[in-house]
Amino acid sequence: MYINKNLSEHIKGRLDNCDDLVTRTFPELEIEVLFFGHLVGEEELNNNIVQPFSNINNDEVKNILRRNEFKQEEDINSMVNGILEGKALVIFKNSLAYSVDIYVPKTRSVAAAEIETVIVGPKEAFIEDIGTNLSMIRRRIKSDCLKVLSYKIGTITQTKMYLLYIEGITSPVLVKELQEKINNIDIKGINDLNQLVQYLDRKPLSIFPQYFTTERPDVSTSKLLEGRVICLLDGSPYSLSTPTSFFEFFQSPDDYNQRWILGTLSRALRFAALVITLFASAFYVAVSMFHYEIIPVKLLHEFIKSRSDVPFNPLIEALIIESIIELLREAGARLPSKIGQTIGIVGGIVIGTAAVEAGFSSNILIIVVSISAISSFVVPHIIMTASLRIARFIFIILASIAGFFGIIFGFIILLIHLCSLKNMGEYYFKPIAPLSLKDLKDTIIRAPYQFFKK
Numbered sequence: 544m545y546i547n548k549n550l551s552e553h554i555k556g557r558l559d560n561c562d563d564l565v566t567r568t569f570p571e572l573e574i575e576v577l578f579f580g581h582l583v584g585e586e587e588l589n590n591n592i593v594q595p596f597s598n599i600n601n602d603e604v605k606n607i608l609r610r611n612e613f614k615q616e617e618d619i620n621s622m623v624n625g626i627l628e629g630k631a632l633v634i635f636k637n638s639l640a641y642s643v644d645i646y647v648p649k650t651r652s653v654a655a656a657e658i659e660t661v662i663v664g665p666k667e668a669f670i671e672d673i674g675t676n677l678s679m680i681r682r683r684i685k686s687d688c689l690k691v692l693s694y695k696i697g698t699i700t701q702t703k704m705y706l707l708y709i710e711g712i713t714s715p716v717l718v719k720e721l722q723e724k725i726n727n728i729d730i731k732g733i734n735d736l737n738q739l740v741q742y743l744d745r746k747p748l749s750i751f752p753q754y755f756t757t758e759r760p761d762v763s764t765s766k767l768l769e770g771r772v773i774c775l776l777d778g779s780p781y782s783l784s785t786p787t788s789f790f791e792f793f794q795s796p797d798d799y800n801q802r803w804i805l806g807t808l809s810r811a812l813r814f815a816a817l818v819i820t821l822f823a824s825a826f827y828v829a830v831s832m833f834h835y836e837i838i839p840v841k842l843l844h845e846f847i848k849s850r851s852d853v854p855f856n857p858l859i860e861a862l863i864i865e866s867i868i869e870l871l872r873e874a875g876a877r878l879p880s881k882i883g884q885t886i887g888i889v890g891g892i893v894i895g896t897a898a899v900e901a902g903f904s905s906n907i908l909i910i911v912v913s914i915s916a917i918s919s920f921v922v923p924h925i926i927m928t929a930s931l932r933i934a935r936f937i938f939i940i941l942a943s944i945a946g947f948f949g950i951i952f953g954f955i956i957l958l959i960h961l962c963s964l965k966n967m968g969e970y971y972f973k974p975i976a977p978l979s980l981k982d983l984k985d986t987i988i989r990a991p992y993q994f995f996k997k
Contacts, residue, residue: 549637550638551575551577551634551637553619554577554619554622554623554626554632554634555577557619557623558577558626561579563579563580563581564578564579564626565578565579567592569596571601572596572599572601572604573601573636573637574596574604574633574634574635575633575634575637576592576631576632576633576634577626577631577632577634578626578629578630578632578645579626579627579629581649582628582629582646582647582648583629583631583645583646583647584645584646584647587645587647588631588645591612591643591645592643592645595607595610604635608633608635608639612643612644613633613641613642613643614641614643615639615640615641616632616640616641616642617640621642622640622642624701625642627701628646629644629645629646629647629648630642630643630644630646631643631645648672648674650670650671650672650675651670651671652670653667653670653675653679654667654668654670655667655668656668656758657758658758658925659757659758659759659762659795659923659924661795661796661797661800662797662801663797663800663801664761664796664797664800665759665760665761665796667679667760668758668759668760668780669758669760669775669779669780669781669782670780671777671778671779671780672777673703673705673775673776673777673778676760676775676780676782677705677707677775679760680707680760680764680767680773683760683761683764684709684764684767684768686709688709688711688712689707689708689709689710690707690708690709690710691705691706691707692705692706692707692722693705693706694706694725694726696725696728696730696733696776697730697731697732697733698729698730698731698732699731699732700731700732700733700734702732702733702776702777702778703776703777704725704739704774704775704776704777705774705775706721706722706725706773706774707767707773707775708767708771708772709767709768709770712767712768712769712770713767713770713771714770716968717772717785717967717968718772720968721772721774721785721967724743728742728743730742733776734778734779735776735778735779735781736756736774736775736776736779736781736782736783737756737779737781739774739776740752740753740754740756740783743785745965745966746964749960749964750930750933751789751927751930751961751964751971752787752792752924752926752927752930753787753964753966753971754783754784754785754787754966755783755784755785755787755791755792755924756781756782756783756784757781757782757784758780758781758782760782762796763782763784765799766784767784771784771785771786771787772784772785785966785967786966786967786969787971788966788969788970788971788972788973788974789971789972790987792922792923792924792926792927793814793817793922793923793924793927794810794923795809795923797809798810798989799989803989803990803991803992806989807988807989807990810987810988810989811987813921813922813923814987815918816918816919816921816922817918817922817931819914819915819918820915820916820918820919820922820931820932820935821931821934821935821938822950823911823912823914823918824861824865824911824912824915824935824938824939825938825939825941825942825950826911826942826950827857827861827907827908827911828857828858828861828939828942828943829942829943829946829949829950831850831857832856832857832858832942832943832946833945833946834946834947849905849906849907850905850907852902853902853903853904854902854903856943857908857943858939860904860905860908861908861912861939862936863903863904864898864904864908864909864912865912865935865939867894868912868916869932871890872916874890895909895913915935919931919932934957937953938953938954941953958972962976974986
């Protein structure tokens with residue numbers, strides 16, 4: 544047996560300079576208890592440690608240590624890791640050690656989703672405690688086919704992670720491939736699931752997200768039922784699913800919680816917003832620099848008049864206004880919610896009006912950029928919104944170089960890139976490329992449930 548005398552001193556030596564380590568002794572029983580007070584629950588500590596060892600004699604100690612909640616430990620590393628995980632270590636006669644799980648994480652309560660809000664549907668969202676997050680999925684899928692694999696990420700942080708899949712629905716090849724990727728991650732520590740996503744990316748230079756993250760347990764459950772793999776990370780209020788496709792980022796739980804025609808119209812509106820946010824500003828630059836002839840004669844006079852006092856060419860003008868919009872967006876996100884909303888509204892109105900009156904920008908560009916910015920907010924997932932904002936700047940530059948030909952060239956390159964991307968063996972632009980007619984019923988449209996197979 545690895546354990547020897549002076550066990551208490553050995554463990555305290557391993558946890559040297561940990562001033563938050565609590566030591567509780569029962570001298571008459573030759574018992575010493577070690578634990579971190581901020582990781583354990585007071586009620587659990589009282590029920591499992593304090594009360595059992597109070598008002599008993601030496602002969603009764605061994606009977607208590609035979610209870611199921613007391614697990615004998617024979618390895619120093621297991622003892623230290625147990626204390627770090629929120630267990631209490633009971634040391635008897637400085638030679639025998641027993642761990643008691645009294646870990647109670649200090650977390651916030653389950654609340655409504657703040658980012659992925661829905662009009663009709665469940666409101667609860669994941670929190671930072673992985674046990675609570677797993678329970679929300681278990682509550683929705685009451686089946687022994689739901690499998691959960693446990694991992695530790697980070698050589699120092701030892702962050703707990705769960706990999707979830709449904710046996711019989713999820714491809715075993717997919718599970719095995721993701722397991723290999725997770726096992727190959729060699730880092731000191733990780734704080735959030737969105738960091739883990741970047742270690743799993745096959746194409747880290749792509750601007751498009753290749754893993755779907757969500758804060759909603761109902762969405763995660765739907766992904767599991769579709770044969771996806773779900774990952775949960777302790778300390779992160781999100782889950783990730785894989786494989787994913789480009790079109791998933793334009794779907795919302797509202798599409799499935801209301802009648803199919805309303806869901807289809809909502810999706811059509813989002814794809815229209817996609818086109819507007821990508822090409823509106825680029826279209827303005829192309830028309831201003833190369834293609835005046837497409838403007839109706841009655842509008843051309845007003846168009847020229849609006850640009851007559853602007854000292855910049857359309858490219859510089861568009862980049863300046865788009866950059867100001869991005870600054871306002873970033874400021875609104877970083878400030879407290881009430882102040883952030885005020886900054887966004889007041890800042891946009893004041894700066895836009897002042898820019899036009901000072902001849903700094905044309906009023907038509909202000910309208911175009913405003914519509915483009917509003918369209919970007921229609922996309923349900925903020926990660927895809929950020930990708931589209933980057934692509935918008937690229938299209939503006941291409942439009943300034945070759946007009947409509949530059950936009951078309953950029954669009955073709957974008958399509959080629961999206962069609963070539965793969966996520967865990969699945970094409971990112973599926974079911975458009977490769978074309979799968981049977982899957983189109985839940986992509987651009989949301990067909991009635993009668994058209995879906997079991």
